[in-house]
Amino acid sequence: MIRYYADVHRRARNGEGLRITYTTDGVTFRNADSFADIPAEHGDRVFVDTLPVQHTDGAIELLRRGVEVYYLRRLTLLKKVREENKLPKSTRGDIKALMNIEERWFRRASADFLIMRRMILTYRTMMKTRQQLFNKYKALSESERNVLKPAIKSLEGQMDEVARMIVEETGKRYPAYNILIRELGISDSLAGREALAELLVYADFVDSPLRGLKKLMGLYKSIRSSKREHWRLYDGKLHQAASRLAIAYYRMTPNGRQCWELVKQIKQLVTAQTPG
Numbered sequence: 001m002i003r004y005y006a007d008v009h010r011r012a013r014n015g016e017g018l019r020i021t022y023t024t025d026g027v028t029f030r031n032a033d034s035f036a037d038i039p040a041e042h043g044d045r046v047f048v049d050t051l052p053v054q055h056t057d058g059a060i061e062l063l064r065r066g067v068e069v070y071y072l073r074r075l076t077l078l079k080k081v082r083e084e085n086k087l088p089k090s091t092r093g094d095i096k097a098l099m100n101i102e103e104r105w106f107r108r109a110s111a112d113f114l115i116m117r118r119m120i121l122t123y124r125t126m127m128k129t130r131q132q133l134f135n136k137y138k139a140l141s142e143s144e145r146n147v148l149k150p151a152i153k154s155l156e157g158q159m160d161e162v163a164r165m166i167v168e169e170t171g172k173r174y175p176a177y178n179i180l181i182r183e184l185g186i187s188d189s190l191a192g193r194e195a196l197a198e199l200l201v202y203a204d205f206v207d208s209p210l211r212g213l214k215k216l217m218g219l220y221k222s223i224r225s226s227k228r229e230h231w232r233l234y235d236g237k238l239h240q241a242a243s244r245l246a247i248a249y250y251r252m253t254p255n256g257r258q259c260w261e262l263v264k265q266i267k268q269l270v271t272a273q274t275p276g
Contacts, residue, residue: 004040006048007094008055018052021091026099029092034058035069042066047106049078049098053121056114063111070106072098077105112173116201119169123162123194124237130155163194170197176273183269184249184262192248196266198241205270213267217242219260 006022020032032038035058040046045068051059062069072078082089082097130152137148167190170177177200186192199205203216218239246254246262254262 002040002044004038004044004046005095005098006035006038006046007091007098008048008050008052009091009094018054020048020055021095022046023095026096029095034061036061038062040065040067044068045070047098048072049094050075051109051114053118056118059109060111060114063109063114069109070103071109072101073105073107077101113201116166116169116173116197119162119166120198120201123159123166126155126159126162130159160190163190166197167193170200174200176200176270179273180266180269184265186245186248189248192245195241195245195248199238199245199263199266200270202235202238205267206274210264210267213263214260217259217263219256219263 002024004022004024005026006020008018008020011017011019020035020038021029022032022038023029035046035048035055037058038046040062042065046062047070049072051069051071059069078094078097078101081100082093085097085100087093087096133148133152133155137145137152140148174197177197180196180200181187181193184192184196186196203213205213208216216235216238218234218236219242242259242263243254246259249262250258
């Protein structure tokens, strides 16, 4: 088994596009345009700082070869380890820092996760664009609103189409998903089903403790710290997904405690469906 350590970075020449630099020993470094170009074989492991969505196909190709692919759970840890080991702020410095990080701080990628993530990121981008258009819509005059309204309506239709794709694929790839929809009673809410898909894809309801899920989704009192090195686990997108799911479940705008109770219920249901 060979371990590869890789760093994804912008090209130095013009800053456009991404390139991959990798090593097995921290001495010899090579470059690749795709993860598929890394000469890893069955049983080998590739540890990478991040998996950009545009490199999804290359990462999936590695998985098809039988290569295990791991990505860093928190990018902030890379800077911390680099500074602790007095490594230069460079591509090679980042790779050497990566080699000094314990394996428990990496998450193993699966083809299911990578495929679902690409779809979800598309939906999130569309949702952000829709919100930006709606904010502008509210500031316009009545005649100007009539011009923008069809664009918003068209985008909402496209969002629903992508959401249905996400729901369908999640049902195929995550066995507990359809059971959760039935148990939570959200089969009539497309937004709620899409939000549940996001939570199942990004959060580990089986192995993560309740405390970890609570921090991941920001369902706790904020922590203020003046220390530069202070960082915490928090995903604002998952917080929003939990809120959207709670709206579908409670049929009203929920408070933080209601969101948290729903997350606990999901963990209980998922755990009950997990063998062993």
